[in-house]
Amino acid sequence: YGAIVHLFDPTPKAIVHVKSVLNLVENGIIPNEIKGKPDQYLAYDGQEHEISAQYNAHEFFQTIRDAQFLTCQFTFHQWALANSDGEMSFLAPESGVSHSLKAGVKTSTSLMVPTKRFETILNKLKLHHVDVLKI
Numbered sequence: 001y002g003a004i005v006h007l008f009d010p011t012p013k014a015i016v017h018v019k020s021v022l023n024l025v026e027n028g029i030i031p032n033e034i035k036g037k038p039d040q041y042l043a044y045d046g047q048e049h050e051i052s053a054q055y056n057a058h059e060f061f062q063t064i065r066d067a068q069f070l071t072c073q074f075t076f077h078q079w080a081l082a083n084s085d086g087e088m089s090f091l092a093p094e095s096g097v098s099h100s101l102k103a104g105v106k107t108s109t110s111l112m113v114p115t116k117r118f119e120t121i122l123n124k125l126k127l128h129h130v131d132v133l134k135i
Contacts (some may be wrong), residue, residue, distance in 0.1 A: 009076075083117060
């Protein structure tokens with residue numbers, strides 16, 4: 001459909017995942033399977049990563065390859081959408097990939113991530129409107 005998609009996620013696992021997907025789209029390289037772990041793959045960084053307990057990683061990457069996406073349709077930004085420009089602390093999950101801003105979440109680690117307001121993002125990317133915003 002010719003849509004341009006801007007992806008925003010400053011968390012480490014998301015960065016590895018998106019870069020692995022873009023590597024597949026650009027170079028046709030499906031990450032290696034991890035024997036006995038169908039939900040995991042060997043990412044471009046040489047580390048094992050979980051895609052989701054709900055999906056077979058190899059089938060996921062094959063589906064993306066078969067869809068014939070173009071990398072020019074995707075731009076990845078390592079920022080979080082927030083109500084202020086700057087940084088904020090994300091609480092790392094004990095397991096899984098989703099970080100939290102909620103106090104009281106059981107975690108031993110946090111990570112400072114860059115944040116941008118919606119208006120700042122529009123100006124920086126020279127966008128005049130957004131057709132779809134998925135949060």
